[in-house]
Amino acid sequence: MPSETAQGSSSRRFLITGAKGFIGAWIVKVLLERGEPSFIFDVDTNIHRLRALLTEEQLAGVSLIRGDVTRLDDVERAVGDNGITHVIHLAALQVPFCAADPPLGALVNVVGTVNVFEAAKRRRDRVRKVVYASSAAVYGPEEYYGDGRVSDDAPLQPATHYGVYKQCNEGTARIYCASDGISSIALRPSTVYGVGRDRGMTSGPTKAIKACVVGRPYTIAFTGKADMQYVRDTASTFIEAALSDLEGARVYTPRGAVVTTDEILAALGRVFPDARKLIRAEGKPIPVASDFDDSSLRRDFPDLPTTPLDKGIAETADIFRRLQRESRLDTSELES
Numbered sequence: 001m002p003s004e005t006a007q008g009s010s011s012r013r014f015l016i017t018g019a020k021g022f023i024g025a026w027i028v029k030v031l032l033e034r035g036e037p038s039f040i041f042d043v044d045t046n047i048h049r050l051r052a053l054l055t056e057e058q059l060a061g062v063s064l065i066r067g068d069v070t071r072l073d074d075v076e077r078a079v080g081d082n083g084i085t086h087v088i089h090l091a092a093l094q095v096p097f098c099a100a101d102p103p104l105g106a107l108v109n110v111v112g113t114v115n116v117f118e119a120a121k122r123r124r125d126r127v128r129k130v131v132y133a134s135s136a137a138v139y140g141p142e143e144y145y146g147d148g149r150v151s152d153d154a155p156l157q158p159a160t161h162y163g164v165y166k167q168c169n170e171g172t173a174r175i176y177c178a179s180d181g182i183s184s185i186a187l188r189p190s191t192v193y194g195v196g197r198d199r200g201m202t203s204g205p206t207k208a209i210k211a212c213v214v215g216r217p218y219t220i221a222f223t224g225k226a227d228m229q230y231v232r233d234t235a236s237t238f239i240e241a242a243l244s245d246l247e248g249a250r251v252y253t254p255r256g257a258v259v260t261t262d263e264i265l266a267a268l269g270r271v272f273p274d275a276r277k278l279i280r281a282e283g284k285p286i287p288v289a290s291d292f293d294d295s296s297l298r299r300d301f302p303d304l305p306t307t308p309l310d311k312g313i314a315e316t317a318d319i320f321r322r323l324q325r326e327s328r329l330d331t332s333e334l335e336s
Contacts, residue, residue, distance in 0.1 A: 015084040018091030022196040025049040026235035039063045049196040069112035076119040086242045089132035094200040098162040109165035117176045131242045136190040137163035139289045149293035159287040177249035185241040188253040194231030195319045198333045212272040213320040224285025229256030230312035255294035257309040
């Protein structure tokens with residue numbers, strides 16, 4: 001597939017909104033490992049997730065732009081003043097926070113996304129594509145779809161405010177493409193896990209890995225099936241989407257390891273001998289389908305990585321152990 005990968009990075013400048021968040025921090029990490037300039041845009045300067053992942057030398061190569069995604073002037077200034085060519089938009093409030101304050105959730109998740117597209121439209125002389133995070137939460141529960149994998153074009157029946165907002169953003173992208181020629185790619189991650197996943201409905205498996213590292217009991221607050229996607233794979237997918245030459249308003253649903261919580265517990269047990277004594281799962285299933293058909297994504301991006309669950313857990317544990325040795329492992333979220 002034609003892409004910009006062969007070009008020199010000097011012609012590319014990435015703006016990542018929400019880069020101090022979980023997936024955003026990993027995107028910055030992978031970009032830096034590839035030698036790509038990164039500009040991170042966020043409303044505050046608390047970058048603890050980035051500090052957990054990056055060396056001091058890497059942190060020195062990050063340009064931090066303080067701005068509010070709900071303010072169009074801030075977004076447009078960040079894009080225009082820094083010669084941005086590629087926007088990866090991740091700034092959003094997670095499921096519990098949208099449920100607790102739906103107006104604020106809509107302001108950040110919906111209006112913020114409109115602002116990103118509007119800024120790209122106004123600087124279309126440089127901006128080549130917008131890649132943004134949708135979510136598997138746009139789908140309804142498993143039982144809505146019957147047997148077999150759920151396709152990208154299956155009916156969307158979100159069960160949360162967050163899912164509705166993400167569905168709205170996909171419509172926004174479609175209109176900006178049809179009316180203004182702004183190409184975009186939406187990715188619908190599911191249960192992404194790895195260092196930095198400390199908030200949200202599906203953060204339980206990552207917290208369980210951390211609990212195993214420190215030898216503390218922990219309960220994953222859902223049962224049933226989940227599509228476990230390792231965060232480095234997710235970050236790489238966002239970057240490859242941004243670098244592609246694909247046009248239109250495209251939407252893809254990645255697929256990782258589709259497993260039950262019993263299988264997650266078993267995988268933890270293979271990595272940590274004491275996991276069965278420490279970790280359990282209880283609660284209702286996640287109200288979102290989990291078994292997705294990623295054939296269109298694999299067709300258009302055939303070389304994307306897929307990390308096996310046991311390996312992803314082990315790599316996550318290794319980073320947590322390093323942070324523990326450095327007295328930098330925050331375990332406060334294990335109390336909640």
